[in-house]
Amino acid sequence: MGQSLSIRQLEAWYGTNQTLKGINMEIAANQVTAIIGPSGCGKSTFVRCINRMHETLPGSKVKGEIILNGESIYGQDPVSLRKTVGMVFQKPNPFPSMTIFENVVAGVKLNGMRNRQNLQTIAEKSLRMAALWDEVKDRLNYSGMSLSGGQQQRLCIARALAVEPSVLLMDEPASALDPIATMRIEELVGQLKSEYTIVIVTHNMQQAARIADTTAFFLNGELVEHGPTSEIFTNPRDKRTEDYITGRFG
Amino acid sequence: MSTDNNRLYESMGDKVLRYVTLLMAILVVILMIWIGWQMFSSSQESIQHFGWAFITSRVWDPVHHIFGALPFIYGTIVTSVVALIIAAPIGISVAIFLNEMAPSTIRKVVAFLVELLAAIPSVVYGLWGIFVLAPVLRQSVEPWLTKWFGFIPWFKGAPVGFDMFGGGIILAIMILPTITSISREVMAAVPTAHREAALALGATKWEMIRLSVLSYSKSGILGSIMLGLGRALGETMAVTMVIGNMPKISSSLFSSAYSMAAVIANEFTEATYSLYLSSCIEIGLILFGITLLLNIFARLLVWSVARGPKGGHLV
Ligand SMILES: Nc1ncnc2c1ncn2[C@@H]1O[C@H](COP(=O)(O)OP(=O)(O)OP(=O)(O)O)[C@@H](O)[C@H]1O
Ligand SMILES: [Mg+2]
Numbered sequence: 055m056g057q058s059l060s061i062r063q064l065e066a067w068y069g070t071n072q073t074l075k076g077i078n079m080e081i082a083a084n085q086v087t088a089i090i091g092p093s094g095c096g097k098s099t100f101v102r103c104i105n106r107m108h109e110t111l112p113g114s115k116v117k118g119e120i121i122l123n124g125e126s127i128y129g130q131d132p133v134s135l136r137k138t139v140g141m142v143f144q145k146p147n148p149f150p151s152m153t154i155f156e157n158v159v160a161g162v163k164l165n166g167m168r169n170r171q172n173l174q175t176i177a178e179k180s181l182r183m184a185a186l187w188d189e190v191k192d193r194l195n196y197s198g199m200s201l202s203g204g205q206q207q208r209l210c211i212a213r214a215l216a217v218e219p220s221v222l223l224m225d226e227p228a229s230a231l232d233p234i235a236t237m238r239i240e241e242l243v244g245q246l247k248s249e250y251t252i253v254i255v256t257h258n259m260q261q262a263a264r265i266a267d268t269t270a271f272f273l274n275g276e277l278v279e280h281g282p283t284s285e286i287f288t289n290p291r292d293k294r295t296e297d298y299i300t301g302r303f304g
Numbered sequence: 305m306s307t308d309n310n311r312l313y314e315s316m317g318d319k320v321l322r323y324v325t326l327l328m329a330i331l332v333v334i335l336m337i338w339i340g341w342q343m344f345s346s347s348q349e350s351i352q353h354f355g356w357a358f359i360t361s362r363v364w365d366p367v368h369h370i371f372g373a374l375p376f377i378y379g380t381i382v383t384s385v386v387a388l389i390i391a392a393p394i395g396i397s398v399a400i401f402l403n404e405m406a407p408s409t410i411r412k413v414v415a416f417l418v419e420l421l422a423a424i425p426s427v428v429y430g431l432w433g434i435f436v437l438a439p440v441l442r443q444s445v446e447p448w449l450t451k452w453f454g455f456i457p458w459f460k461g462a463p464v465g466f467d468m469f470g471g472g473i474i475l476a477i478m479i480l481p482t483i484t485s486i487s488r489e490v491m492a493a494v495p496t497a498h499r500e501a502a503l504a505l506g507a508t509k510w511e512m513i514r515l516s517v518l519s520y521s522k523s524g525i526l527g528s529i530m531l532g533l534g535r536a537l538g539e540t541m542a543v544t545m546v547i548g549n550m551p552k553i554s555s556s557l558f559s560s561a562y563s564m565a566a567v568i569a570n571e572f573t574e575a576t577y578s579l580y581l582s583s584c585i586e587i588g589l590i591l592f593g594i595t596l597l598l599n600i601f602a603r604l605l606v607w608s609v610a611r612g613p614k615g616g617h618l619v
Contacts, residue, residue: 137506161505
């Protein structure tokens with residue numbers, strides 16, 4: 055099941071450069087939340103705060119509070135938090151020295167699962183969910199790098215799904231993909247939301263309109279507006295949102 | 305045919321660059337072959353005289369005109385292997401520590417100090433070996449090892465201090481900078497994206513190092529070890545000062561021995577007749593051959609490690 059997130063007064067820095075300036079936002083469970091906004095406005099930084107990846111960079115700093123299912127994420131061990139909050143990156147990053155199979159089960163193995171039979175079941179289930187199974191089922195012991203960019207991205211999605219997180223963060227997962235691969239990932243997101251809470255960063259506003267239940271518009275490190283997707287796109291409350299979605303800037 | 309097309313459009317500068325670099329590459333190859341050939345032809349006398357027995361004979365007796373290289377080959381290989389066994393784990397650990405754990409000020413200072421080790425002349429290492437290392441080995445380390453691990457043939461025997469163990473330790477210190485700095489560079493080159501892939505799955509720091517850093521850089525680390533081994537095989541001065549310079553073959557590391565580079569350096573000037581001289585040169589030829597074979601083997605090893613699973617294209 056998905057879990058809800060509550061972000062309170064979140065601020066983030068790279069060195070002295072403040073990237074997030076006090077974000078307050080509620081993310082409902084089992085919904086797709088799209089994050090949109092111009093390049094450099096802090097979308098990636100925002101999702102990287104949710105699984106505490108931001109603070110792994112040297113010189114970075116975070117302030118504020120994120121509550122996951124009623125519990126502060128800063129009171130938890132980041133290692134176990136990241137098993138609950140999975141992430142798919144903008145650029146596909148399969149482990150280059152591992153086979154397709156090993157890539158999918160890498161996270162499960164970290165959790166101590168060793169039984170070959172179980173691993174195979176998990177791998178097949180995750181690859182099916184990521185709509186990759188049919189393409190790779192005959193060559194699971196090939197390198198993950200032997201796949202196309204779009205397949206690699208679905209492999210990374212399968213890898214994230216295999217550990218069964220409650221929240222799935224996706225940072226522009228389709229930005230490097232062709233329209234067909236993009237469509238498959240969008241379909242996938244639609245199917246996954248019954249079991250996951252999904253936060254997806256996208257530059258593509260049609261994509262946000264197609265897949266997201268709610269959409270949040272970020273600008274210069276601030277959350278300008280967050281509401282039901284249909285409202286954001288047809289009847290935005292803020293002038294800046296309207297300018298952005300109508301393409302007048304950004 | 306597309307290459308021909310490309311050449312047609314090649315600019316004058318590119319053409320010059322291509323021929324100049326090609327010339328340099330050919331020059332290096334010629335130099336290698338020339339050195340090898342020179343040694344081969346200068347060692348003809350001993351090759352004719354002893355044949356393959358030169359390599360398998362244990363006797364090195366200039367007074368009776370009998371020469372065999374086995375003790376030197378043995379001493380060189382054993383000290384180099386001891387050096388690797390000590391230096392590889394330490395060097396890789398230091399590289400991991402510096403790259404992944406140390407705060408950046410400590411990283412800079414320690415990395416500088418380790419690289420400084422490479423700048424110390426080997427004769428200084430030799431002096432340190434004579435005045436510091438050998439006495440410590442003789443008085444404390446070796447008796448202790450004999451007491452507790454004496455059942456292993458390597459650690460048997462009366463400690464002398466000037467032995468293969470000391471030679472191996474000196475070499476280990478000398479190749480440590482090579483292994484550390486090259487491993488550190490390949491580890492630093494691991495893209496952040498690969499590290500984050502592991503962390504985002506809920507990997508601990510060590511699991512991240514294992515999954516992303518080490519598996520990504522293992523061929524480079526292997527390469528650094530092989531470079532270190534190459535340096536150990538050829539090192540002359542420091543080894544000759546601590547190894548004891550006795551052409552013996554013993555299973556005990558606590559026994560004096562001799563190395564190929566050391567015997568050449570020590571006896572070349574004393575080689576008063578041509579067979580003696582020719583034998584020294586043949587030892588050089590063997591050292592050259594071993595180094596060459598080792599490098600070919602290392603290349604193959606690095607390739608096979610880098611290839612990874614089917615369809616991959618690492619490195
Ligand atoms: N590793 C970093 N070091 C320093 N500054 C950074 C780093 N990453 C991002 N920034 C800065 O933080 C700000 C927000 O970056 P972020 O990556 O969150 O933007 P984004 O909204 O995801 O942009 P894009 O749509 O281009 O991916 C930018 O101004 C950027 O320059
Ligand atoms: Mg981004």
